[in-house]
Amino acid sequence: MATIIDGKQLAKELNKQTQKRAQELIAKGVKPGIAVVLVGDDPASQIYTRNKHRLAERMGLKSDLYRFPTDVKQATVLAAIKKLNNDDDIDAIIVQEPLPNHLDAVAITNTIRPDKDVDGLHPQNLGKLFADQPGNYPVACTPRGIMTALRHYNVDLTGANVVIVGRSILVGKPLLALLNNANATVTMAGRHTKDLHRLTRQADVLIVATGIAHFIGQDAVKDGAVVIDVGMDRLPSGKLTGDVDFDAVEPVASKITPVPGGVGPMTIASLMAQTVDLAEWRRNG
Numbered sequence: 461m462a463t464i465i466d467g468k469q470l471a472k473e474l475n476k477q478t479q480k481r482a483q484e485l486i487a488k489g490v491k492p493g494i495a496v497v498l499v500g501d502d503p504a505s506q507i508y509t510r511n512k513h514r515l516a517e518r519m520g521l522k523s524d525l526y527r528f529p530t531d532v533k534q535a536t537v538l539a540a541i542k543k544l545n546n547d548d549d550i551d552a553i554i555v556q557e558p559l560p561n562h563l564d565a566v567a568i569t570n571t572i573r574p575d576k577d578v579d580g581l582h583p584q585n586l587g588k589l590f591a592d593q594p595g596n597y598p599v600a601c602t603p604r605g606i607m608t609a610l611r612h613y614n615v616d617l618t619g620a621n622v623v624i625v626g627r628s629i630l631v632g633k634p635l636l637a638l639l640n641n642a643n644a645t646v647t648m649a650g651r652h653t654k655d656l657h658r659l660t661r662q663a664d665v666l667i668v669a670t671g672i673a674h675f676i677g678q679d680a681v682k683d684g685a686v687v688i689d690v691g692m693d694r695l696p697s698g699k700l701t702g703d704v705d706f707d708a709v710e711p712v713a714s715k716i717t718p719v720p721g722g723v724g725p726m727t728i729a730s731l732m733a734q735t736v737d738l739a740e741w742r743r744n745g
C-alpha cells in the first residue's frame with residue numbers, strides 16, 4: 461500500500477500562500493498578470509488553459525488568453541509575443557506546447573522576454589538552471605511542482621537513483637537539471653532506450669512523462685519505488701488517465717501520484733506562484 465502523493469491538497473496549500481502574496485502586491489497597486497498563447501486545439505492544453513484561467517481569476521490575477529487557429533502564421537504569433545513583452549501589465553507569458561509543425565517553436569521561445577518566461581524555456585533561463593546559478597529565474601512549472609511534492613513528502617534525493625522517462629524541454633530536461641542539482645543520480649530515458657524496463661526497475665524514484673497511457677506497469681517498477689506520473693492521457697472510454705497503470709503499480713510503490721489529482725494541480729499551483737514571483741522580481745530584482 462503506497463502513500464498517495466496528494467497533489468490536489470498540496471496545491472491548495474500552495475495556492476493559499478500565493479493568493480496572500482498576490483493580495484499584498486495588489487494592495488501596492490500591482491496586479492500580477494499572465495498571458496497564454498494557445499494555437500490549435502490540443503486536448504491537454506485545453507484542460508490546462510481552462511484550469512489555470514479559473515484559478516488565476518479566483519486569485520484576483522489578470523489572465524488573458526490569445527487564441528489562434530492551427531494555420532496561424534509565424535509572424536502573427538511573434539507579433540503577439542512582442543506586444544506582451546512590452547506590456548507592463550503582463551508578468552508571465554506562456555506559449556502552449558505542442559505547437560503545429562509549420563511554426564518555428566525555437567524562434568518563438570527565443571522571442572519571449574526571459575524575465576517573463578514563466579515556463580523557463582528560454583535558453584538564458586535553462587542555461588542558468590543547468591549551471592545551477594544562484595539568483596532568481598523561472599523554472600518550468602511541472603518540474604518545479606514535482607520538486608515541491610518530493611520535498612513535501614520527504615523523498616530523499618541525495619544519492620537516489622532517479623530515472624526520467626521522457627526527454628522533453630518542458631518536463632524531462634529541466635527535471636534532469638533540478639534533480640542533478642539536488643545531488644540525485646539521474647538517468648534520462650526515452651523511446652530509444654534499450655531494455656527500458658530493466659532500467660526503470662532500478663529506479664528509487666521513477667518519473668514518467670511519455671504521453672502514452674499506462675506505459676508503465678508493475679513489472680517496470682522496483683518494490684518500494686517513488687512513482688511520479690506526468691501523463692495526461694485519455695483512455696478510449698474518454699476517461700483521463702496517466703502514463704502509469706496506477707492500479708497495478710500502487711501496491712508495489714512506496715509513494716505514488718494519481719492522475720488526475722497529482723502532478724497536474726501542482727503544475728498549475730507552481731504556475732501561479734511563479735507568476736507572482738515574476739511580478740516581484742521584475743520590480744525588485
Ligand SMILES: Nc1nc(=O)c2c([nH]1)NC[C@@H]1CN(c3ccc(C(=O)N[C@@H](CCC(=O)O)C(=O)O)cc3)C=[N+]21
Pocket residue numbers: 504505507508511554555556557558579601602630692700719720721722723724725727728
Ligand atoms: N507551455 C506549456 N506549458 C505547460 O505546462 C503545458 C503546456 N504547454 N501544454 C499542455 C501541458 C499539459 N499541462 C497540464 C497541466 C495541468 C493539468 C491539470 O490541471 N490536470 C488536472 C486535470 C483535472 C481535470 O480533469 O480538469 C489533474 O491532473 O488533476 C493538465 C495539463 C501543462 N502543459
